[in-house]
Amino acid sequence: MRAIFELKNVGYQYTDTRKALSNINLSVPEGEILSIVGSNGSGKSTLLHLMCGLIYPMEGSIAYKGIEFQEKSFKKAAFNREFRSSIGFVFQNSDAQLFCPTVLDELIFGPLQLGYPKNLAIERADEVVRMLHLEAYTDRPSYMLSSGEKKRVAIGAVLTTNPEVLIFDEPMSGLDPKTRSFIIDLIFELSQVGKTIIVATHHLDLVDYLKSRVVVLSERHTIEKTGSSDEILSDTDLLINANLIAEYSHRHNGTVHKHLSLGFLSHRHGGKS
Ligand SMILES: Nc1ncnc2c1ncn2[C@@H]1O[C@H](COP(=O)(O)OP(=O)(O)O)[C@@H](O)[C@H]1O
Ligand SMILES: [Mg+2]
Known part of the structure; x- marks a missing residue:
């Protein structure tokens, strides 16, 4: 399977003293679901921003479908168009992504930017509206929507251009359980139709649901380990070191117990939950 992204020794820092990523080597094959996990500040968003060409490596190289790219690559119209139409990025904060007067405008913005005729853009938007159940919102401004509705619109705005690769930054944050499960199902469906995700x-509950390959970023901004979700989630020392779980003390019937913060696994006392 060919690689969609190939990162070699990638490093990035925002200021002289603050490293965001160091020595990242990573290949993302076509059609894969890949989860990138790490504590706050470990460099996840920076890694995604590098892959979707919002920022560029300061060390090492990054290639898209075998073509190494840097800032100047986007001055070439053919590469720019191919890259921008193939990669959809869903920001962590939907408000950073949504800016049009109505939801429908939001949905057709991407296709119009790519030069689609308006009727085709609207056709695409209609499909996405049905897929994401946005029928009731098309005429509304997105700032009037709940965070779950905004997230669906933000995803919809990316899907209308039908990108090959979908990149989600913290897709579960700030969402209610129903929207979370909707998004997990959607990620699966998109994967089934061949998207790279x-x-x-x-x-960690999302990682457990997705059963994807997982890359763990450490607090030193490097890749600590890559493995299957089962391998990673059963490696307690790794998860503690990467600050993804912690140990808590609490009391049951006067006795102090220590528990790991693996919320998605029920904790047990002597065989009883
Ligand atoms: N725009 C920025 N300016 C300066 N430092 C930043 C900026 N964005 C991120 N950083 C720093 O880079 C590191 C990695 O951040 P980030 O990629 O956002 O991590 P994560 O998404 O895993 O929380 C952190 O130390 C963070 O403070
Ligand atoms: Mg982040």
Whole structure:
């Protein structure tokens, strides 16, 4: 399977003293679901921003379908168009992504930017509206929507251009349980139709649901380990070191117990939950 992204020794820092990523080597094959996990500040968003060409490596290289790219690559119209139409990025904060007067305008913005005729853009938007159950919102401004509705619109705005690669930054944050399960199902469906999907999260329950390959970023901003979700989630020392779980003390019937913060696994006392 060919690689969609190939990162070699990638490093990035925002200021002289603050490293965001160091020595990242990573290949993302076509059609894969990849989860990137790490605590706050470990570099997940930076890694996603590098992959979707919002920022560029300061060290090492990054290639898209075998073509190494840097800032100047986007001055070439053909590469720019191919890259921008193939990669959809769903921001962590939907408000950073949504800016049009209505939801429908939001949905057709991407296709119009790529030069689609308006009727085709509207056709695409209609499909996405049905898929994401946005029928009731098309005429409303997105700032009037709940965070779950905004997230669906933000995803919809990316899907109308039908990108090959979908990149989600913390897709579960701030959402109610129903929207979370909707998004998990949607990620699966998109994967089934052949999309390459990259998800950054610090929610281990999402990693458990997705059963994807997982890359763990450490607090030193490097890749600590890559493995299957089962391998990663059963490695307690790794998860503690990466600050993805912690140990808590609490009392049951006068006795102090220590528990790991693996919220998605029920904790047990002598065989009883
Ligand atoms: N725009 C920025 N300016 C300066 N430092 C930043 C900026 N964005 C992120 N950082 C720093 O880079 C590191 C990695 O951040 P980030 O990629 O946002 O991590 P994560 O998404 O895992 O929380 C952190 O130390 C963070 O403070
Ligand atoms: Mg982040």
